[in-house]
Amino acid sequence: xxxxxxxxxxxxxxxVSADAADYGNQTIVVxxxxxxxxxxxxxxxxxxxxDTAALLKRIPGAEINRNGPLTGIASYRGLFGDRVxxxxxxxxxxxxxxxxxxxxxxxVPAILTQNLTVYRGIAPVSSGMETIGGSMKVExxxxxxxxxxxxxxxxxxxxxxxxxxxxxxAGLINEFSNKQHRFHLNGSYESGNDYSFDGxxxxxxxxxxxxxxxxxxxxxxxxxxxxxxxxxxxxGESGTASLPMDIxxxxxxxxxxxxxxxxxSGRKLDTKIFYQDIRHLMDNFSSRKNGSVTGKYRESxxxxxxxxxxxxxxxPLYEGSLxxxxxxxxxxxxxxxxxxxxxxxxxxxxxxxxxxxxxGFAEWKGQVADNTNIxxxxxxxxxxxxxxxxxxxxxxxxxxxQLRDDFxxxxxxxxxxxxxxxxxxxxxISDSLSINVGLARKERSASYQERYVWLPLESTxxxxxxxxxxxxxxxxxxxxxxxxxxxxxxxxxxxxxPRAFYHRIxxxxxxxxxxxxTANMVAGMMTGNSKVLQYTNVDAELxxxxxxxxxxxxxxxxxxxxxxxxxxxxxDEGDNLYRIAPFxxxxxxxxxxxxxxxxxxxxxxxxxxxxxxxxxxxxxxxxGLLHIRGEIEPVAGLSIGLGIExxxxxxxxxxxxxxxxxxxxxxxxxxxxxxxxxxxYITADYQW
Numbered sequence: 001x002x003x004x005x006x007x008x009x010x011x012x013x014x015x016v017s018a019d020a021a022d023y024g025n026q027t028i029v030v031x032x033x034x035x036x037x038x039x040x041x042x043x044x045x046x047x048x049x050x051d052t053a054a055l056l057k058r059i060p061g062a063e064i065n066r067n068g069p070l071t072g073i074a075s076y077r078g079l080f081g082d083r084v085x086x087x088x089x090x091x092x093x094x095x096x097x098x099x100x101x102x103x104x105x106x107x108v109p110a111i112l113t114q115n116l117t118v119y120r121g122i123a124p125v126s127s128g129m130e131t132i133g134g135s136m137k138v139e140x141x142x143x144x145x146x147x148x149x150x151x152x153x154x155x156x157x158x159x160x161x162x163x164x165x166x167x168x169x170a171g172l173i174n175e176f177s178n179k180q181h182r183f184h185l186n187g188s189y190e191s192g193n194d195y196s197f198d199g200x201x202x203x204x205x206x207x208x209x210x211x212x213x214x215x216x217x218x219x220x221x222x223x224x225x226x227x228x229x230x231x232x233x234x235x236g237e238s239g240t241a242s243l244p245m246d247i248x249x250x251x252x253x254x255x256x257x258x259x260x261x262x263x264x265s266g267r268k269l270d271t272k273i274f275y276q277d278i279r280h281l282m283d284n285f286s287s288r289k290n291g292s293v294t295g296k297y298r299e300s301x302x303x304x305x306x307x308x309x310x311x312x313x314x315x316p317l318y319e320g321s322l323x324x325x326x327x328x329x330x331x332x333x334x335x336x337x338x339x340x341x342x343x344x345x346x347x348x349x350x351x352x353x354x355x356x357x358x359x360g361f362a363e364w365k366g367q368v369a370d371n372t373n374i375x376x377x378x379x380x381x382x383x384x385x386x387x388x389x390x391x392x393x394x395x396x397x398x399x400x401x402q403l404r405d406d407f408x409x410x411x412x413x414x415x416x417x418x419x420x421x422x423x424x425x426x427x428x429i430s431d432s433l434s435i436n437v438g439l440a441r442k443e444r445s446a447s448y449q450e451r452y453v454w455l456p457l458e459s460t461x462x463x464x465x466x467x468x469x470x471x472x473x474x475x476x477x478x479x480x481x482x483x484x485x486x487x488x489x490x491x492x493x494x495x496x497x498p499r500a501f502y503h504r505i506x507x508x509x510x511x512x513x514x515x516x517x518t519a520n521m522v523a524g525m526m527t528g529n530s531k532v533l534q535y536t537n538v539d540a541e542l543x544x545x546x547x548x549x550x551x552x553x554x555x556x557x558x559x560x561x562x563x564x565x566x567x568x569x570x571x572d573e574g575d576n577l578y579r580i581a582p583f584x585x586x587x588x589x590x591x592x593x594x595x596x597x598x599x600x601x602x603x604x605x606x607x608x609x610x611x612x613x614x615x616x617x618x619x620x621x622x623x624g625l626l627h628i629r630g631e632i633e634p635v636a637g638l639s640i641g642l643g644i645e646x647x648x649x650x651x652x653x654x655x656x657x658x659x660x661x662x663x664x665x666x667x668x669x670x671x672x673x674x675x676x677x678x679x680x681y682i683t684a685d686y687q688w
Contacts, residue, residue: 052113052138053105059118060499060546060562063581065656067464068240068247069165069192069208073103075656076118077501078542078566078580079133081461082447083478087128087137089229090272091256094331096280096304098349098449099243100462102250107233108140109212111158111171111188115139121484121499122438125377125420126312126323126363132442132480132505140231142216143175143184151178156687164645164679165206167192180221187213194239197677198651201666205239205246205287225260237287241665242464242658242673244290245282245300252278252304266316275307283340288662297341300349306331320366329357333448335459345393349459352388353448357381361420371428379420383445383477387412387452399521400455403470406518407454414451416477418443432491436499438484446475450509450535456523464658465578465615466670468527469511470519470534476507478537493552500545508540508570510578511615533615539571561587567610575613581656582608582620598630608655618659618672623652641683649678 053072056062065073065080074084085092086104095102105116116138119127123135146152158171171188191209194202216229232253239246256274263269283299285291291298308329315322333353339345361379368374389408395401422440429435449461449471456468463469486499511533514520524530544566552558563585568577588601604624611617629643653672660667667673 051106052108052110052116053103055110055116056105056118058562060548060564061120061544061566062118063564063656065462065464065579065658066654067099067242067462067658068101068238069195069206070106070190070210070235070238070247071101071103071240071462072105073100073462074105074136075579075581076134076136077503077544077546078568078577079503080579081133082130083133083444085123085128085131085133085135087135088254089138089140089256089274090258090310091254091274091276091308092128092329093254093274093276094304094306094333096250096252096278096302096333097247097282098300098302098333098335098453098459098461099240099245099282099464101238101240101243101247101282102235102278102280103462105136105138106235107254108138108231109171109188109190109210109233111169111190112141112173112186112212112214113138114141121436121486121501122422122424122440122482124363124375124424125361125379125422126325129327129329129357129359129379129381130418130442130444131420132444132478140214140229141173141175141184141186142214142218142227142229143177143182145180145182145218145220146178149178149180151176151181154688156685158683158685160641160681160683162192162679162681164676165192165195167208180219182218183216185213185215187211195676197666197674199649199677201674201677203239203241203660203667203673204665205241205662207287208238209236210234210238223262223264225258225262227258229256230254239287239662240282241288241660241662241667243462244458244661245284245298246287246662248281248283248286248299250278250280252276266314266321268314269311270314271309271311273307273309275305277303277305279303285340289664290662293663297339298337299340300335300337302333302335302349304331304333317364318366319368320364323363324361325363326360327358329359331355337457347392347394347455347457348390349455349457350387350448350452351390352386353452354384354386355448356384373426375422375424377420377422381418381420381443383414383416383418385412385414385445385448385451387448390454392455397522397525399518399525402518403455403522410473412452412473414473416445418445418477432489434488436484436486436488438482440480440482442480442482443477444480445477446471446509446535451475453535456519456526456532463511463578463615465617466659466661467511467531467533467615468523470514470532472535475509475535476537478505478507478509480505493558494550496547496549498545498547501543503542504571505540505542507537509535510538510540512536512538513614538573540568540577541571542566542568542577556591556593558590558592559587560590561585569610576610576617578612578615578617579656580608580610582606582610582622595634596630596632599628601627601629603627605652605655620653620655620672623650625650625652637687639685639687641681641685643681645679645681646675646677651675651677 063075123131127135212233214231218227234251254276261269310327312325335349337347359381363377365375424438453471488497520530547563550560565583584605586603590599607622657673
């Protein structure tokens, strides 16, 4: 299996398998491990990157749609947001914010993350429900059982500083275990100011603050293993300059339990259950001047509570293994907009919104001939959605009242039955070369924002395009037909793995401009701009290629890199799809010894001129960045990392960054946000 090993407590490492046959598992794993032999590059760790989503920049085909320092929305091969399945310790956690200020990967800080696994290419059906845009899973640090009856105490203490935002991060890991019991108590703290660029300029607001903790217990005896875990995260005032509001707080916890029964002879039952409860407040005046400038002070309280379960039974079958699984997933959303200076003002943004899923799958993988492995999967998913009655103090306006009454009178209860099919073939041509072919049919139902936003608002799941949207309760599910072809070559110190893909998506959901409607009149009254986009089913396609490669020159010197390209278009009108990163590549040269290493990396992005005209997406220029990083282990257990990111202090605009919405920044309102300038960082990690 091909792995990226990225240390989350010291300087991160990329390691690769020397066996090309291992590529058949189609996963890239980001692990919180220490430096080990056979490294293929040093990259900045979580103490410099701040959040787990930032690690996606290292993975071919993956990107981040960032609306704030802690608001990284996962993107894979041009699809992002709800289209990408993100699993956190076996749970499909939901964000409380209708604008995705707390997306999936933000639920566990990077410093408390053990593994981030990305299924390369077509995601297997066993990886989750609604995986049309791929699948990722995060495992938080929980410790491992010991080898004897004697309890042992292990842990780590970490600190880090980055100059670009005067950012500080600290973490403490405590693990106490023997062969039957394991306990963990972990905590982290992160804070930073507005980040700088182009010398002394700053993006404002882009400050952040978050603290988290996790506590848990596990027990194993014989064939049985059971675990209980609770995680809690509290995000304080944090800027999201490309959204109309900023985070005041996002706090809450997740309680989970798991039980595993090993029946022997390759048979195993794995079950999980979880419950989450998160409260989130955002406003347009605590971190920015917009409220005082426009005279419209707004705050919004949103909540999410929900839970779910999963059960998977594995057994040998023929020359392989069969997995049978069932899962349920439930979420309840509420959001209301208020004016802190006017107790009478309110808008029920979302009221009593439910999105429940029940699913079952069967997946077989094994050897069908010499050097030929195949994976076959089928998943059936039922999606039930509903919403309660809404209201607003603005209903005295007849147009607003009409939108409210039309929504309340609509058939808001919707049920869909989705079918996912996946076939993946791995053929070993020689000891060093293999070929992968994948075919799939994947479906995704509309998000609750796409279906139930009833008033022209920017509750868009983090699109950050500065347009207001209305939903459509009758949206069809998206249906994608996916094809993938890849080669993998590994011989001696060289490995290279290119993959080409094509996705044909029917009923793709995106905004289309509507004119002459009641919603247009309401938008004009509320914002002075009558342009409204309505979520609509259209036809789309995505195609591209991504490559990962590396070469070990000798025992000390190595090269590695990646290339990514994706093009997304509407098939019906020829317009481009929104927020897709341009062609990009990175290459890194590393020199590593037993207790120290140094690396230099170049990353380059071409211009993105293929932009979505439907929401007036801005083009972006190409750029290149140079970084240098190093790590030293002066004594056993202590690791110190040093680095300079963007050495040349290049001013650039990452295409997947948003557009500035905040008054008072060194970036003009309506201009694409600049990336971070030169940053010196230092990290220290001590493990025992």
